[in-house]
Amino acid sequence: MSKDKLFMNAINEGLDQAMEKDENVILLGEDIAGGADVPHLEEANEDSWGGVMGITSGLMPKYGRERVVDTPLSEMGYMSSAVGMAATGLRPVPELMFNDFIGFAFDAILGQASKMRYMFGGKAKIPMTVRTMHGAGVNAAAQHSGSYYGMFASIPGVKVVVPATPYDAKGLLLSAIEEDNLVVYSEDKTLYSTKGEVPDDYYTIPIGEAxxxxxxxxxxxxxxxxxxxxxxxxxxxxxxxxxxxxxxxxxxxxxxxxxxxxxxxxxxxxxxxxxxxxxxxxxxxxxxxxxxxxxxxxxxxxxxxxxxxxxxxxxxxxxxxxxxxxxxxxxxxxxxxxxxxxx
Missing domain, CATH: 3.40.50.920 (Rossmann fold)
Incomplete structure (x- = not known):
């Protein structure tokens, strides 16, 4: 069955179904759960804040704080942690809040995650999906509005997807999480409130197909x-x-x-x-x-x-x-x- 769903809800549904299917899928990022170790905030955020745009809302109560992990404000720290998770058998989905912040985490992607499989002769897998957002149109100013998917795409060993519809958003996200290589999944923030038909069931869309x-x-x-x-x-x-x-x-x-x-x-x-x-x-x-x-x-x-x-x-x-x-x-x-x- 298919329903009209918001772009942002299609992403949330994709994350939910991926986590339900595979216990090795771990989400991490800044405020994606909200209120960890602060009693009054934990109570206020029982349903989880879900990050700056609310994309992961509801997932922390369902899967717990061990799988929906709030991180310190250190992109280099949690992105490097995600590389280690991926190299040792987990399927991390770190959220880089805005793609403009890539400078803080670039070595984890450029120097480590993109190269490990090649450097170890194919023996190492890095099943890691970096969720981030790009795009102008919401008056977020220069440091939160760039479109840098092409920068990621120039790096050998990195796959980059940029969905435009809710249907593609869910299907490409599930393909990215199944992928045994690093994928950057870039979401346009102006599309979150757009609607389109999305199947309720789990489905994938092949990466690399227009x-x-x-x-x-x-x-x-x-x-x-x-x-x-x-x-x-x-x-x-x-x-x-x-x-x-x-x-x-x-x-x-x-x-x-x-x-x-x-x-x-x-x-x-x-x-x-x-x-x-x-x-x-x-x-x-x-x-x-x-x-x-x-x-x-x-x-x-x-x-x-x-x-x-x-x-x-x-x-x-x-x-x-x-x-x-x-x-x-x-x-x-x-x-x-x-x-x-x-x-």
Whole structure:
């Protein structure tokens, strides 16, 4: 059976089902339970606070504080602990509150978790899923609003998923937790309150497979995270001009699904990539590079990468909205590969 569920509740349900299925799944992070060892706070937080966004709410009373672990305010400490847990047989799911805080925990990911399986000849497994959040749009200012999934994706040994719908959020999370390698699971904070149909049962979605959300013949748009909805709006607006747009939700940033994108470009001859990350050395430019190399003869025009500007995220609401790519920006910046398609 399926029901309409909030994005955040789909994640919570995925965590719950993973913990129910496997007692080795351990959650840890700052305030994900709330009130440990403070009697009046423990009483006030019987149902668990669930972290800054409430995603893990309700899991501590069900599984106890030994499996839903509040940590000190030390990203390096608890992320390194999670690496040790993973190397010794547990399946930790540490929560990095905002992806902007990666600097405090980077060695645990870059120097340790991503390299252990390789350095030990495949004998070591690191089944660790780092949950974190990214994205502008809630006036959280520069230190809490960046989109750095591409930074994680540049590290060999790290898989990175960025779901855009509640259905994908649950299925990709369960796949990530089952994975025997390090996975960064990046959630866009502006999507938590969005709704979509999600099965009640346990299910997985393969990591590394994009999803064609809309079929088309004339133009391919590849999106990451909430940029899916920008791509779909562009497709709807161009449909009025008899332009048929194929919209691909990448879903996995590392490894991204080259075959699906290449086959689409071979069909349409035109490509736009929409990525909220800053423009230098990001996933959009990587996609453009690969398509230019492997599908150049099928292109009827230049590849267009529509990204955020090369600045931190502004705090002022009007500037923040100008920072985030939208349909108007896509149509304006990619007009030279679109205008001749219109009838």
């Amino acid at each position: 999803d064609v959300k809309r079929k088309g013949e004339h133009l391919t748009i590849v999106t990451i995270g909430k940029m899916l909805f920008v791509g779909l709006e562009v497709a709807e607006r161009l449909e009025k001009d008899n332009v048929s747009v194929e919209v691909i939700d990448l879903r996995t940033v590392a490894p991204w699904d080259k075959d699906t994108v290449i086959e689409s470009v071979k069909k349409t001859g035109r490509l736009i990539v929409i990525d909220e990350a800053n423009p230098h050395n990001n996933t959009a430019t990587d996609i453009a590079s690969v398509i230019s190399d492997r599908a150049f003869d099928f292109l009827d025009g230049p590849i267009k990468c529509i990204c955020a500007p090369n600045t931190p995220v502004p705090f002022a609401p009007n500037l923040e909205q100008a920072y985030i790519p939208d349909a108007d920006k896509v149509l304006k910046e990619a007009d030279d590969i679109i205008f001749d398609l219109k009838s």
